[in-house]
């Protein structure tokens with residue numbers, strides 16, 4: 041793609057749209073001692089990648105974004121939309137420089153419609169703030185990625201983020217009814233209606249969700265909500281063999297139970313996270329992995345009955361003493377350990393693969409990953425949303441040479457992804473393709489599929505200015 045550089049005239053025009061206070065440049069950041077904060081717009085949570093933006097814009101609403109897009113479309117200036125920067129595939133990195141368009145000021149919960157169990161929000165609202173706001177009126181927004189305390193709903197929409205509750209409640213895309221979107225050419229559209237059903241033409245809503253900011257900039261979203269489940273039970277189940285932990289997952293579902301969380305943590309994942317958090321945790325020597333199983337619902341007696349069924353299933357496996365968390369504090373601590381595995385792994389240098397297979401193939405995936413990593417001589421830390429067959433495979437830098445880290449890992453990663461596809465799975469369950477996985481997309485998608493996607497991109501964004509260089 042041939043892009044043009046920003047000129048002083050274009051900067052002046054951008055200032056006229058969003059106001060000078062919301063046009064950030066490296067020079068201005070230098071002058072106001074905010075260089076570090078400015079540089080953060082050039083990174084996200086993906087490895088240690090950095091690309092310098094030429095300018096950062098903080099528009100207030102769809103109308104301003106529309107004017108920005110018209111200008112950038114006309115001048116062929118690349119625009120990289122950005123939420124909170126918690127993405128794990130490099131989707132928010134401004135690899136062509138140009139404009140970083142931050143949605144941080146679009147941060148309002150516009151309406152919680154208690155009659156219809158819906159809410160209209162802007163994309164810069166933090167996931168957990170939204171969850172808490174709807175909970176106050178007895179409602180439930182389930183998608184809960186590990187970074188829920190800081191990630192924006194807009195970023196969740198970009199990747200259809202999941203999280204532990206996805207196993208029972210689905211991912212972000214399952215809660216979206218309607219989106220207001222600014223197209224790369226500047227038009228503002230609504231994709232659908234605020235209805236639970238819609239058979240009116242192509243589903244542009246679902247096309248936008250998961251498009252990683254390449255087709256449009258979401259400026260409002262209408263979510264459907266659920267009644268808040270009043271009770272939950274959380275158990276931590278230690279297994280003496282990793283393979284058995286993976287095998288037990290589908291057996292629980294087969295027994296008729298749909299847990300609201302079913303997380304796999306290999307021993308070291310839990311230990312690293314507890315150490316990272318400063319929590320004293322002693323895992324018995326013979327324990328190789330844990331399942332963290334949560335049940336939720338409106339009827340506590342019913343939940344205890346379900347817990348008994350889970351126990352009955354687990355009797356068929358070599359498990360240690362099951363911990364039934366009985367206080368809110370104990371539950372919070374267990375979830376805190378689970379949610380911080382990613383952060384603890386990041387503290388070591390790592391590459392993360394977001395593998396996903398049909399649930400019952402999880403044992404085969406885990407076995408294959410360990411076989412590949414042993415054969416190539418690197419360490420992996422595996423954990424993730426076992427109930428979804430979604431295993432986060434973290435490759436640890438350890439003593440790997442620069443050559444192996446930068447080039448040599450391509451072959452084993454390819455083998456891991458080929459295994460996923462062979463097992464009926466794919467190469468990303470919830471983190472997206474973004475920048476770092478795009479070299480592997482051909483393993484999961486045929487050239488015909490990719491050409492259809494390129495065609496769609498071209499219809500929406502004929503000049504290719506929006507989030508260039510992502511997905512394919």
Ligand code: MLT
Pocket residue numbers: 128185186187203378379381382383392424432
């Ligand atoms: C998780 O499940 O913990 C996240 O998807 C992965 C991460 O934050 O690294």
Ligand code: ZN
Pocket residue numbers: 186203424425432470
């Ligand atoms: Zn995850």
